[in-house]
Amino acid sequence: MGLLICNGEIVTHEDHYFADLYIEDQWITQIGKNLSAPPGTTVVDATGKLIFPGFIDPHVHIYLPFMGTFAKDTYETASVAALVGGTTSMIEMCCPSRQEDALDGYKLWKSKAEGISACDYAFHMAVTRFDDKTEAQLREIVADGTTSFKIFLSYKNFFGVDDGEMYQTLKLARELGVIVTAHCENAELVSRLQQELIGQGKTGPEWHEPSRPETVEAEGTGRFATFLETTGAHGYVVHLSCAAALKAAVEAKARGVKLSIESVLPHFLLDKTYAERDGVEGLKYVMSPPLRDKANQTVLWNALEAGQIDTVGTDHCPFDLNQKLLGKDAFTQIPNGIPGLEDRVNLMYTYGVKRGELNIHRFVDALSTRVSKLFGLYPRKGLIAVGSDADLVIYDPGYRGVVSAKTQHMNNDYSGFEGVEIEGRPAVVTVRGNVQVRDGVFVGEQGRSKFLRRGVRQELAGDTNAS
Numbered sequence: 001m002g003l004l005i006c007n008g009e010i011v012t013h014e015d016h017y018f019a020d021l022y023i024e025d026q027w028i029t030q031i032g033k034n035l036s037a038p039p040g041t042t043v044v045d046a047t048g049k050l051i052f053p054g055f056i057d058p059h060v061h062i063y064l065p066f067m068g069t070f071a072k073d074t075y076e077t078a079s080v081a082a083l084v085g086g087t088t089s090m091i092e093m094c095c096p097s098r099q100e101d102a103l104d105g106y107k108l109w110k111s112k113a114e115g116i117s118a119c120d121y122a123f124h125m126a127v128t129r130f131d132d133k134t135e136a137q138l139r140e141i142v143a144d145g146t147t148s149f150k151i152f153l154s155y156k157n158f159f160g161v162d163d164g165e166m167y168q169t170l171k172l173a174r175e176l177g178v179i180v181t182a183h184c185e186n187a188e189l190v191s192r193l194q195q196e197l198i199g200q201g202k203t204g205p206e207w208h209e210p211s212r213p214e215t216v217e218a219e220g221t222g223r224f225a226t227f228l229e230t231t232g233a234h235g236y237v238v239h240l241s242c243a244a245a246l247k248a249a250v251e252a253k254a255r256g257v258k259l260s261i262e263s264v265l266p267h268f269l270l271d272k273t274y275a276e277r278d279g280v281e282g283l284k285y286v287m288s289p290p291l292r293d294k295a296n297q298t299v300l301w302n303a304l305e306a307g308q309i310d311t312v313g314t315d316h317c318p319f320d321l322n323q324k325l326l327g328k329d330a331f332t333q334i335p336n337g338i339p340g341l342e343d344r345v346n347l348m349y350t351y352g353v354k355r356g357e358l359n360i361h362r363f364v365d366a367l368s369t370r371v372s373k374l375f376g377l378y379p380r381k382g383l384i385a386v387g388s389d390a391d392l393v394i395y396d397p398g399y400r401g402v403v404s405a406k407t408q409h410m411n412n413d414y415s416g417f418e419g420v421e422i423e424g425r426p427a428v429v430t431v432r433g434n435v436q437v438r439d440g441v442f443v444g445e446q447g448r449s450k451f452l453r454r455g456v457r458q459e460l461a462g463d464t465n466a467s
Contacts, residue, residue, distance in 0.1 A: 001040050001041065001042060002022060002023060002024045002037055002038065002040075002041045002042070003022070003023040003024075003041065003042045003043075003044065003390070003430070003433050003435070004020065004021070004022050004023075004035060004037040004041050004042070004043045004044070005020060005021040005022075005023070005043075005044045005046050005051065005392065005394065006020040006021075006035070006043065006044070006045060006046065007020070007045055007046050007047040008020075008021075008046025008047070008049050008050065008051040008394060009046075009049070009050050009051065010031075010051045010384055011050050011051065011052055011360060011361070011364060012052075012053060012361070012364055012369070012383065012384050013361050013362075013364045013365035013368070013369035013370070013382075013383075014361055014365075015361075016360070016361075018033075019031050019032055019033060020032060020033065020034065020035040021035075021051070021384070021390075021392070022035050022037060022041075023390040023430070023433040024433070025433070026389060026390060026432035026433045026434075027386075027387060027388065027389060027390055027432075027433070028384065028385065028386055028387065028388050028389075028390050029386060030386065031384070031385070031386060042435070044394065044428055044435070046394050046427075046428075048396075048397075048398065049394045049395055049396055049397075049427055050394075050395040050397060051384065051392060051393070051394055051395070052086070052364055052368070052384075052392070052393040052395055053364065053368050053369065053381070053382050053383055053384050053388075053391065053392065053393070054086075054087070054088030054089060054368065054381065054382075054389075054391025054392060054393055054429070054430075054431070055086050055087045055088060055344075055345050055367045055368045055393060056087065056088070056089045056090065056091070056367070056368050056371040056372055056377065056381060056382060057082065057087045057089075057090040057091065057313050057314055057316070057341060057344060057371075058091050058262060058311050058313045058371045058374075058375065059091065059093065059124075059181075059238055059239065059262060059264060059313030059314060059315050059316075060078070060082075060090045060091065060092050060093070060313070060314060060315070060316040060317075060341055061092065061093055061095070061315070061316060061317040061337065062074065062075055062078045062092050062112065062113070062316075063075075063092075063108075063109055063112040064093075064095060064317060065097075066095075066317075066335060066336070066337075067326070067333065067334075067335045067336065068326065068333075068335075069319065069323050069326065069335055071317055071318055071319060071337070072318045072319060072320050072323075072411045072412050073316075073318050073339075073341075073410060073411045073412075074112070074116070074411070075112055075113045075116040075117040075121075075449075076116050076117075076118075076446060077409065077410065077411040078090075078117075078316070078341060078410065078411070079116075079117040079118040079119045079121075079446075079449065080118055080409050080442045080446075081341050081342040081408065081409035081410040082119050082341050082342065083118055083119050083429050083431070083436045083437050083442060083444070084342055084409050084426070084429070084437050084440055084441075084442060085341065085342035085343060085344060085345050085346060085426070086345035086346070086393040086395070086425075086426040086429060087119065087341065087344065087345065088119050088120065088381075088391040088392075088393070088429065088430075088431050089119060089120040089121065089122070089377070089381055089391065089452065090119065090120075090121055090122075090341070091121070091122045091123065091124055091148075091371075091375060092109065092113070092121060092122075092123050092124070093123070093124050093126060093150050094106055094109040094110075094123040094124065094125050094126055094146075094150075095126040095128070095150070095159060096108075096109075096126065096128060097128055097158050097159060098128045098129045098157065098158060098159065098160075100128075101133075101137075102125070102126075102127070102128070102129075102133075102134060102137045102138070102141075103137040103140065103141070106123070106125060106137075106141050106144075106146070109123060110123070110451065113449065113451070114451065115447050115449075116446070116447055116449075117447070117449035118431070118436060118442070118444060118445065118446050118447065118448055118449060119431055119436070119449060120381075120389075120391070120431065120432075120449055120450045120451075120452050121449060121450075121451060121452065122145075122146065122375070122377075122451070122452040122453075122454060123146045123148075124146075124148045124149065124150040124181050125138065125141050125146050125148070125149050125150065126149070126150040126151070126152070126159065127149050127150065127151050127161065127165070127169045128152065128158075128159050128160070128161065129161065129165060130161065130164075130165040130168045130169055134168075135168075135172055138172060138176075139176070142176055142178060142456065144453070145451070145452070145453025145454050145455075146453075146454070147176075147177070147178050147179070147375075147376055147454045147455065147456050147457070148178060148179045148180070148181060148236075148375055148376075148454075149169060149173055149178055149179075149180045149181065150180075150181045150182070150183075150238075151165075151166055151169055151180060151181070151182050151183070152182075152183045152187075153166070153182060153183060153184050153185055153186065153187060153220045153223070153224065154183050154185040154186075154187050154190060154212075154220070154288065155183075155187065156187035156188065156190070156191050159183075160187040163223075163227070166224075166227055167227060167230075167231065170227055170228065170231040170233040170235075171231050171233070173233045173234075173460075174231050174232050174233040174234075174460070176456055177456035177457045177459075177460040178456060178457075178460065179234045179235070179236055179260075179374065179375065179457070179460060180228075180233055180234070180235050180236065181235070181236040181237075181238050181262075182220075182224045182235055182236070182237060182238065183220075183238055183239070183288075184217060184220035184221040184223075184224050184237055184238075184240075184245065185212060185216050185217055185219075185220040185288070185289065186216045186219050186220050186223075189216050189219070190211060190212050190216060193210070193211045193212070193213075193216075194211045194332050197210065197211055197331075198330055198332060203329060203330045203331060204282065204331060205275045205276075205282035205283050205285070205286050205327070205331050205334060206275055206276040206282060206331075207331050208275060208286045208288075208290050208331045208334070209272045209275065209290035209291065209292070211331070211332075212288055212289060212290050214241075214242040214243075214244040214245065214292065215244065217240075217241060217242060217244065217245040217289050218242070218244035218245045218247070218248045219248075220245075221237055221240070221245040221248040221249050221252075222248040222252070224237065224259075225248065225249065225252035225257050225259055226252075228252070228257050228258060228259055229252065229255070229256075229257045232258075233258070233460075234258040234259075234260075234457075234460045235257075235258065235259050235260070236259070236260045236261075236262060236310075236374065237249055237259065237260070237261050237262060238262050238264075238313070238315070239262060239263065239264045239267070239289060239313070239315050240261050240262065240263050240267075240289075240300075240309070241263070241267045241289040241290070241291075241292050241296065241300075242267075242289070242292045242293075242296045242299075243295075243296050243299040245289075246261070246299060246300070246303055246308070246309075249261050249308075250303075250308055253308075258460075260310045260311070260374055261303075261308065261309045261310050261311075262309070262310065262311045262312070262313050263300050263303075263304065263309050263311075263312060263313075264312065264313045264314055264315045264340070265312065265313075265314050265340045265343065265344045265347060265348065266285075266287065266291060266314075266315075266338055266340060266416065267289075267291065267292065267296070267297070267300060268297060268300055268301060268304075268312075268347075268348070268351070268352075269297070269347060269351060269417070269420070270285065270291050270416065270417075271291055271292065271293060271294035271296075271297065272290060272291045272292055272293060272294075273294075274291055274416075275290065275291055280321055280324060280325060280328075283321075283324040283325065283327060283328065283334055284321070284324060284338070284414055284416060285338065285416065286324070286327070286331065286334040286335075286336055287315070287317070287336050287337050287338050288336045301352070301356060301357070301358070304352070304358065304362070304366060305357060305358055305359065305362060307362065307365075309366070310366065310370050310374065311366050311367070311370050311371050311374070312344065312348060312366045312367055313344070313371075314340035314341050314343075314344050315337065315338075315340070316337075316338075316339060316340050316341035316410075317336065317337025317338065317339070318337065318338075318339035318410055318411065318412040319335040319337055319412075320412050320413045320414070321413055321414060323335050338416040339408075339410045339412045339414075339415065339416065340416065340417075341410060342408055342409055342410050343403055343408075343415070343417055344367065345367060345393070345426070346403075346422040346424060346425050347403070347417065347420065347422065348363060348366075348367060349363065349395075349422075349423070349424050350421065350422045350423045350424065354397075354423045354424065355423070368381075368382045369382040369383065370382075375454065376454035376455055376456075376457060377452060377454060380452075381452075389432050390430055390432055390433035391430060391431055391432060392428075392429070392430045393426050393428075393429050394426065394427050394428040394429070395424060395425070395426055395427065396424060396425060396426070396427040397423070397424045398424070399422070399423070399424050399425045399427075400421070400422070400423060401421075401422050401425065402419055402420060402421055402422065403415055403417040403418060403419065403420045403422060404418060404419065405418060407440075409442070425440060426440075427439055431444070431448060431449075432448075432450075434448055436448070
């Protein structure tokens with residue numbers, strides 16, 4: 001049975017126009033005015049609505065054993081939350097620790113999503129050590145369609161790699177045509193600063209940011225860029241949080257380093273004073289990189305508008321209040337992360353497009369199209385065109401509401417954005433032509449998902465001789 005969407009305003013990364021869309025067999029098959037459809041077609045009237053390509057979150061954690069506990073969401077809960085918020089595809093960080101086998105970890109992460117997720121999904125494969133088995137395992141993982149890696153320049157002895165392992169990972173990535181995402185800090189400096197602060201009796205969540213200052217993030221960003229420049233690999237900085245790190249990244253891009261930049265929702269709207277609140281309130285807002293001085297927000301918004309920041313993700317990582325309280329006596333024991341998967345589109349639209357100066361086409365680009373291009377999903381995803389997957393968000397700009405843990409679908413007992421106003425929300429969300437959400441309610445099929453196998457990008461592959 002087909003689906004006809006009529007009378008809406010289509011908005012892409014480069015254009016907007018009024019047209020109807022006809023969907024059949026999971027794909028967009030016609031775009032035009034006054035389209036007719038055969039009997040039995042489902043019709044959605046999008047009068048007064050915006051029609052966006054399905055949004056893609058490039059950075060989420062669903063299954064995550066971390067800091068002595070597990071993130072709260074499953075693919076059953078997280079995929080519904082994503083769809084209600086307008087995200088139709090997400091890329092999860094597959095993160096076995098240094099002590100675990102990479103290939104076994106990859107298979108485990110895949111098993112958590114298969115047949116369960118309500119939206120499409122892919123993975124970034126974390127490289128948390130590089131030993132005599134790693135290269136063969138990574139080649140097998142890439143052959144399976146996971147064509148992006150993740151490295152941590154942080155979390156010493158758990159996820160973190162040393163410079164030698166980073167070099168080996170980047171050399172292999174260059175050969176294979178794989179993009180490498182990186183958490184950019186300095187594991188040794190963070191470890192030293194944490195020990196010093198705890199030793200001085202500075203144990204509360206307000207000391208998390210001083211243990212990972214902006215200088216440490218800037219150093220990690222610059223070091224990652226230097227290794228990219230030396231190996232010729234393409235890199236992607238995740239969750240960039242501050243002006244100093246942005247400066248390091250932009251300067252590297254200006255001298256020809258193949259480097260893309262992601263920032264995440266919390267750093268656009270929250271600042272370090274949230275982690276300075278009393279009791280559990282402060283614990284909620286511990287994440288890495290930490291929330292920064294508020295002055296950084298204007299810098300990030302301006303860089304996003306200018307296209308210096310390529311994409312906006314969430315780093316969705318939900319730990320509940322009891323889990324956060326594991327660190328009540330030492331900030332180093334607070335599980336890092338905040339939920340956000342459901343809120344990204346509405347909050348970036350409200351505070352970027354509606355109340356800020358973010359161009360609506362740049363909004364679509366940063367939250368959908370550029371993600372799809374960077375990670376091998378374009379033009380299947382991130383585009384409204386004949387032949388593209390019918391992942392669509394029919395958006396109601398007239399909706400007014402507030403974010404609340406009481407109404408969210410994420411499996412967590414608090415929201416980091418409690419009480420924040422929103423202007424607009426998805427009215428209808430489709431995944432490959434199937435209506436999955438109507439007016440904030442999941443009405444679709446659990447398990448209607450595809451693992452998004454991605455090809456390598458030949459333009460990234462090449463001779464691995466140092467340049």
